[in-house]
Amino acid sequence: MTTMPLPKTIEIIPMIKPVRAEITVPGSKSITNRALILAALSKGEVTLRGALWSEDTQIMTEALQRLGFEISVLPDPNEICNRAIVVRGLGGKIPNGGTVEKPLELFVGNAGTAARFLAALVCLGSGVYRLHGAPRMHERPQAALFQALGELGYRVKTTGDKLPAIIHGGGPREAACAVSITESSQFASALLLCAAVGGWKVSTVGESPEEAPYVLLTQRLIEAFPKNGGLFQIEPDTSSASYFYAANWLTRIHRREQIEATRVSSYQKTQELSELYNNLDPIKVAAYPKSKWQIDSAFPNFLPLPETLSRRTDLGDSIMTAIVMAPFSGRPTRFTNLERMRVQECERVAALRTELVKCGARVEEEDQSLTVYPSASAMHGASIETYNDHRIAMCFAIMGLKIPGIKIENPSCVKKTFPNFFQKIAGPKPGGLGITLRNPDTGQDLSGNELFAD
Numbered sequence: 001m002t003t004m005p006l007p008k009t010i011e012i013i014p015m016i017k018p019v020r021a022e023i024t025v026p027g028s029k030s031i032t033n034r035a036l037i038l039a040a041l042s043k044g045e046v047t048l049r050g051a052l053w054s055e056d057t058q059i060m061t062e063a064l065q066r067l068g069f070e071i072s073v074l075p076d077p078n079e080i081c082n083r084a085i086v087v088r089g090l091g092g093k094i095p096n097g098g099t100v101e102k103p104l105e106l107f108v109g110n111a112g113t114a115a116r117f118l119a120a121l122v123c124l125g126s127g128v129y130r131l132h133g134a135p136r137m138h139e140r141p142q143a144a145l146f147q148a149l150g151e152l153g154y155r156v157k158t159t160g161d162k163l164p165a166i167i168h169g170g171g172p173r174e175a176a177c178a179v180s181i182t183e184s185s186q187f188a189s190a191l192l193l194c195a196a197v198g199g200w201k202v203s204t205v206g207e208s209p210e211e212a213p214y215v216l217l218t219q220r221l222i223e224a225f226p227k228n229g230g231l232f233q234i235e236p237d238t239s240s241a242s243y244f245y246a247a248n249w250l251t252r253i254h255r256r257e258q259i260e261a262t263r264v265s266s267y268q269k270t271q272e273l274s275e276l277y278n279n280l281d282p283i284k285v286a287a288y289p290k291s292k293w294q295i296d297s298a299f300p301n302f303l304p305l306p307e308t309l310s311r312r313t314d315l316g317d318s319i320m321t322a323i324v325m326a327p328f329s330g331r332p333t334r335f336t337n338l339e340r341m342r343v344q345e346c347e348r349v350a351a352l353r354t355e356l357v358k359c360g361a362r363v364e365e366e367d368q369s370l371t372v373y374p375s376a377s378a379m380h381g382a383s384i385e386t387y388n389d390h391r392i393a394m395c396f397a398i399m400g401l402k403i404p405g406i407k408i409e410n411p412s413c414v415k416k417t418f419p420n421f422f423q424k425i426a427g428p429k430p431g432g433l434g435i436t437l438r439n440p441d442t443g444q445d446l447s448g449n450e451l452f453a454d
Contacts, residue, residue, distance in 0.1 A: 004450050006412040009383070010422065012400025013436035018251050021430045022284045023244045026081035027052040027234040028294060029417045030214065033060045033113040034221050035232055037121055037193045040069050042089030044229020050076065051234045053083040055416045056111040061085065063106045063118055067125070068095025081420050082234075089229065092172060092197035097127015103166055108133040110345060110388075110416070112186055115163060116145055120190040123154045124198055125169030132164035136388070141343055144180040145187040151177035152200055174199040181215065182206035183343060189218040196222075213295035213316060220293050235289040238296035239391075240418050242318035246325050246398045247433060248283035249303045253328055254402060283433070305329045312337035317391055323352050324395040326372035327361040327379055328402065339368040345416070346387035355396060358382045359403065381405015390416040397425060401433075407440055415453035422451040 032052040037060075039046035051057065053073070065071055069087060076082035098104035104127055108115040115137055122129040132138070143161035150156060152175040155168035181188045181204050191202040192215070204215070226232055289297055296318040302309060305326055311319050319335060326333045341348035353370060356363045359382045362373040381404050386393040390413050400406030414421045426437045426447055437446045 006422070006451065006453055007439040007441065007446070009407050009409055009440055010397075010411045010446065011405070011407045011438045011440040012397055012425075013438060014404050015251065015254060015401050015433070015435060018254065018282055019247070019429065019433050019435075020282045021244075021433050022286050023241075023424055023433075024079050024286045024431065025236045025240040025244070025424075026054070026079055026418060026420075028237040029054065029056055029239075030113065030217060030237075030294065031221060031234050032057045033111075033117060034189065034193060034218060035225065035234060036060050036064060036085070036087065037117050038222065038225045038227075039085075039087035039089055039232075040064055040067075040121070041092055041124075041194065041197050042087075042225070042227050042229060043091040044226075045086060045088050046226060046229055047231050048085040048087070049231065049233050050079070050236070051083050051085045052237065052417070053081055054419055055109060056114065059107065059109045059111050060114045060117070063108065063114060066096065066104065066106060067122070081418065092124055094122065094125030094127075094169065097122075097125045097169055098129060100128055103128040103130040106131050108137060108163070110134040110137045112137075112140065112184065112344070113189075115140075115142070116184070116186040116190040117193060119145060119156075119165065119167060120149065120194045120198075122167050122169050123149060123152070124172060124194060126171055127169055129167045129169065130164060131167065136345065138163045139343075141183040144183060145190060148177040148179035148187065148191060148202075151175070152198070172198045176201040176203070178203045178205050180204070180206045181212055184340060185212040185214045188212070188215050192218050192222065207312075211313065213313075217293050217295075220291075235291060235293070236285070236287055237417070238289060238294040238299065239317040240394075240421075241285040241288060242296055242299040242321040243394050243398050243421070244283055244285050244424075244433075245300045245303065246321050247401055248281060249325065250328065250398070250402050251282050305331075305333045307331065308334045308336060310337045311335070311341060320348065320352060320391050320395050321398070323370060323372060324356065324399050327356065327359075327375045329372075329374055332371055332373045334369055334371045336369045338370065345389040346392070348389065348392070351385075351387050351389065351392055352395075355382070355384050355392065358384075359396075359399070359406070379403050381407070383407045383409060386410050386413055388413050390414045390418065394418065394421055397422070401435060412453040419453045420451075422446075422453070423448070426451055 072086040074084040158165040295316040360378040
């Protein structure tokens with residue numbers, strides 16, 4: 001596929017009439033990167049179908065190839081941002097490693113899963129490895145994981161317990177560790193993915209695994225994975241699906257407003273509103289997962305928004321979608337337990353508050369919570385700073401379906417997890433929403449391959 005760079009800014013032109021569509025979203029990033037580690041550790045060839053092919057998963061794949069694993073990447077006929085990835089597992093052997101004088105370099109970008117999972121994986125090797133990433137990744141927490149690896153008997157050399165880090169592989173060894181998941185549950189997931197091969201006994205502190213949905217995802221994946229080779233199907237990403245469920249909700253709000261504004265009898269309005277709510281899903285997501293492995297599979301259950309939503313127990317990354325939709329709700333919503341969002345791709349709590357207020361929303365920040373008040377009538381367009389955070393870009397793009405004048409800066413950041421997101425927004429129905437996207441600098445409408453974030 002021939003593509004051209006996305007423009008530096010994309011303006012979203014609001015929907016004019018109700019949209020009917022069925023959207024295919026790419027595979028789960030969380031499952032794909034966990035599955036790649038498990039495939040490398042398996043005893044045989046594993047084919048991962050429906051695997052996400054985006055910046056984060058490409059980083060993981062390239063790192064495994066540098067470590068010496070044989071990996072083939074094949075097209076997926078159903079979704080251009082998916083691949084069938086064939087990994088030849090070596091039963092715990094890590095083929096390549098560097099030396100003290102010249103460690104093997106592994107670049108992890110700003111991919112938290114790659115940074116944490118690879119740190120544990122290379123301990124099973126016999127060489128020396130240097131993990132480094134993008135500047136933001138060098139700011140993100142790693143201390144609890146490095147401390148746990150130290151408890152297992154592995155040497156980790158770093159400054160300030162953050163990346164870059166030099167890790168000395170020592171191979172499998174029977175040992176035990178306790179890891180704090182207060183800052184990130186990825187620390188526990190990294191250790192659990194390698195625990196069977198490594199001979200490690202891993203316990204968690206800060207939260208129990210039952211309270212940490214991404215740790216539960218890891219455990220379920222480990223149980224279901226073909227350890228001696230075979231086929232594993234990656235399910236669609238429910239965090240990515242949340243944008244289209246939010247669009248569905250906005251479509252219903254838009255249609256309700258149109259009905260209520262018409263000059264017809266109250267009886268006819270009641271009939272039309274009844275028909276609207278009997279046909280609940282004008283926008284659907286194809287093959288939506290039924291496993292409930294991903295915490296964000298619950299997102300549709302929280303529309304309309306409740307009075308409170310927790311980042312710890314209710315939703316994962318899709319809570320950002322809910323926060324950006326909250327100004328259109330009929331009541332205030334308080335979003336709680338947001339502390340981990342402060343140390344992710346950007347300081348997400350501050351970023352969401354700043355950009356929502358910029359658009360006219362009323363938002364209050366207190367400790368680790370945000371309260372967003374109904375403020376649809378005060379909302380207006382603005383240029384959205386995305387902080388190089390893919391989810392900020394996608395959340396506010398969905399807001400632009402209703403609010404005129406929303407302009408997304410640095411839209412190419414969506415390549416981290418959803419490179420064809422803007423193609424799904426602009427593509428013809430029913431596979432896309434058919435929304436007009438425009439380059440505000442030239443006034444030209446955008447379409448096709450010029451909307452792919454490469």
